Amino acid sequence: MSTKTSLLRLGNMSVLVVRKPIKNLHLAVLPPDGKVRVSSPLRLKDDEIRTLIATRIPWIRKHQATLLAQERQSPRKYVSGESHYLFGRRYRLDVEVTSGRPQIYVKNKNRIVLQAGPGSSPKRREQVFKDWYRTALRPVLGDLLEKWSNKIGVRPASWGIKRMKTRWGTCQQEAERIWLNLELAKKPFTCIEYVVVHELLHLIEKKHNERFLDMLTDYLPAWRSSKEELNRFILASEKWNH
Ligand SMILES: [Zn+2]
Numbered sequence: 723m724s725t726k727t728s729l730l731r732l733g734n735m736s737v738l739v740v741r742k743p744i745k746n747l748h749l750a751v752l753p754p755d756g757k758v759r760v761s762s763p764l765r766l767k768d769d770e771i772r773t774l775i776a777t778r779i780p781w782i783r784k785h786q787a788t789l790l791a792q793e794r795q796s797p798r799k800y801v802s803g804e805s806h807y808l809f810g811r812r813y814r815l816d817v818e819v820t821s822g823r824p825q826i827y828v829k830n831k832n833r834i835v836l837q838a839g840p841g842s843s844p845k846r847r848e849q850v851f852k853d854w855y856r857t858a859l860r861p862v863l864g865d866l867l868e869k870w871s872n873k874i875g876v877r878p879a880s881w882g883i884k885r886m887k888t889r890w891g892t893c894q895q896e897a898e899r900i901w902l903n904l905e906l907a908k909k910p911f912t913c914i915e916y917v918v919v920h921e922l923l924h925l926i927e928k929k930h931n932e933r934f935l936d937m938l939t940d941y942l943p944a945w946r947s948s949k950e951e952l953n954r955f956i957l958a959s960e961k962w963n964h
Pocket residue numbers: 920924930
């Protein structure tokens with residue numbers, strides 16, 4: 723079957739278009755990282771496809787939210803074949819048994835290798851992962867805080883990384899302390915940067931009022947797409963006639 727693939731951009735969404743001899747358009751939102759793919763009849767032009775996808779954006783967002791909820795509920799087992807994320811990239815986990823100290827490293831750009839003792843529990847492996855994420859995240863946050871403290875002209879008295887269930891970051895204005903979520907290690911740099919700038923601005927303005935949003939937009943004009951991306955995970959597919 724003759725197919726031709728191309729990329730289309732719709733706002734901040736990038737859509738893979740696969741043209742082939744079929745009758746109807748088929749839209750799919752692919753796990754695990756939510757890429758949007760459209761299979762299209764050969765005759766449809768880019769603009770026609772763009773228009774059709776635009777009408778489906780609420781549907782796409784709805785399924786993104788559903789998947790995010792599922793993602794949060796399904797605990798990782800830390801076994802070979804699972805997907806794990808570092809700075810927005812997806813890696814396949816390979817578990818190797820070792821008698822030495824447990825360790826993790828990235829291999830060949832698409833693998834995360836976890837060396838763990840025989841019979842180590844998922845809880846123990848999770849702890850090794852957490853330590854690894856923390857080690858990876860700390861210098862990234864340190865650099866971003868330095869860069870943006872200089873730009874904005876405010877500096878936290880202290881900052882730290884911790885696990886939080888419902889927030890990406892918090893700012894204790896009186897203590898001038900910023901906490902950032904360990905989970906950010908899984909997210910793209912642009913998302914991490916958004917959270918850092920957001921929390922730094924809370925040193926100036928406590929509320930999410932107009933003043934706050936104006937400053938945020940001044941410093942990071944694309945903050946809304948970073949915020950969306952932070953909360954995006956997708957699993958969906960549908961066919962429609964046109
Ligand atoms: Zn806030």
